[in-house]
Amino acid sequence: MSSLVIDLVLFTLLVVxxxxxxxxxxxxxxxxxSGVFSLLTAGLFITMDAPDVAFTEAAVGxxxxxxxxxxxxxxxxxxxxxxxxGAQVVPLFVVVATGMALIYATFDMPAFGDPQAPAQTHVGxxxxxxxxxxxxxxxxxxxxxxxYRGFDTLGEVVVVFMAGVGVLALLGHKHxxxxxxxxxxxxxxxEDDA
Amino acid sequence: MNHHIVLRVxxxxxxxxxxxxxxxxxxxxxxxxxxxxxxxVIIAVGFILYALIFGLTTTKEVMxxxxxxxxxxxxxxxxxxxxxxxxxMGGNFLDYDFVAADPVGDAIAGQHVGILLIEAxxxxxxxxxxxxxxxxxxxxxxxxxxxxx
Numbered sequence: 001m002s003s004l005v006i007d008l009v010l011f012t013l014l015v016v017x018x019x020x021x022x023x024x025x026x027x028x029x030x031x032x033x034s035g036v037f038s039l040l041t042a043g044l045f046i047t048m049d050a051p052d053v054a055f056t057e058a059a060v061g062x063x064x065x066x067x068x069x070x071x072x073x074x075x076x077x078x079x080x081x082x083x084x085x086g087a088q089v090v091p092l093f094v095v096v097a098t099g100m101a102l103i104y105a106t107f108d109m110p111a112f113g114d115p116q117a118p119a120q121t122h123v124g125x126x127x128x129x130x131x132x133x134x135x136x137x138x139x140x141x142x143x144x145x146x147x148y149r150g151f152d153t154l155g156e157v158v159v160v161f162m163a164g165v166g167v168l169a170l171l172g173h174k175h176x177x178x179x180x181x182x183x184x185x186x187x188x189x190x191e192d193d194a
Numbered sequence: 195m196n197h198h199i200v201l202r203v204x205x206x207x208x209x210x211x212x213x214x215x216x217x218x219x220x221x222x223x224x225x226x227x228x229x230x231x232x233x234x235v236i237i238a239v240g241f242i243l244y245a246l247i248f249g250l251t252t253t254k255e256v257m258x259x260x261x262x263x264x265x266x267x268x269x270x271x272x273x274x275x276x277x278x279x280x281x282x283m284g285g286n287f288l289d290y291d292f293v294a295a296d297p298v299g300d301a302i303a304g305q306h307v308g309i310l311l312i313e314a315x316x317x318x319x320x321x322x323x324x325x326x327x328x329x330x331x332x333x334x335x336x337x338x339x340x341x342x343x
Contacts, residue, residue: 051227071331164323171330
């Protein structure tokens with residue numbers, strides 16, 4: 001019962017924050033709200049007994065992403081441009097149609113926690129049964145991530161590495177002059193907004 | 195941010211626990227929630243917080259750019275190196291059973307050391323990439339006045 005209350009409160013706050021993110025056009029506030037959104041999502045993951053995922057969401061979504069988005073804001077404008085008002089029907093239709101399709105798709109999904117769900121019947125039982133004998137670490141998530149699927153995790157690390165290289169290539173630490181110009185452009189844009 | 199004395203004092207108190215917590219998440223990942231990815235981000239947050247309050251120049255004296263760049267590559271190399279090592283010891287790529295000296299009797303110990311090593315590689319790469327990306331943004335954007343927000 002209490003978990004139902006927590007779920008309802010978290011989901012209500014999630015929807016309120018999401019609506020505010022769409023409505024507001026002060027980008028600093030929107031960035032902060034998206035951090036709050038991530039934190040609420042992390043709370044939902046906790047109620048679903050997924051502390052590893054919640055941990056990642058809180059650290060990456062609410063922590064680093066917010067800082068990096070603030071860094072991006074320093075390059076660009078502080079306020080979103082006012083939209084022209086008309087031609088909102090098509091996006092609204094696309095959003096509603098996509099939402100309906102997603103809701104329709106959930107009818108085919110197995111119920112939450114269903115023991116017969118495909119996720120519970122393929123490799124899951126093997127990992128749960130064999131981890132104590134083969135890996136002997138209490139956290140099966142770590143065993144799957146690092147040992148059973150070590151190859152995938154290596155790929156993920158390389159992706160993170162490539163992202164770092166990509167940002168370096170785009171923003172380049174040696175081209176300070178160019179950075180100074182883009183800073184001036186950002187200031188000019190800010191004046192335009194004001 | 196020189197006049198924000200509360201922020202500066204609180205930051206100085208907080209940074210050590212943040213990094214310590216990051217190390218706890220890093221090395222306790224086999225037993226509780228967490229692991230290299232989360233630990234890397236937490237440790238990077240410590241440095242980014244320092245940079246936000248004390249400025250990029252001071253932070254680069256603490257953590258120079260070449261160290262961050264080297265650490266980025268080193269993490270991936272540690273991870274892949276464990277894989278190559280297990281191949282040299284006669285196993286498959288990333289088969290941690292062969293990290294231990296005697297793979298038949300000590301496969302579990304091999305798994306433990308292997309997981310510890312590759313998580314260290316993951317943590318190193320994630321932390322340094324996050325700091326690197328932050329350096330990239332902060333360098334190009336230049337210092338921000340308090341009034342600009």
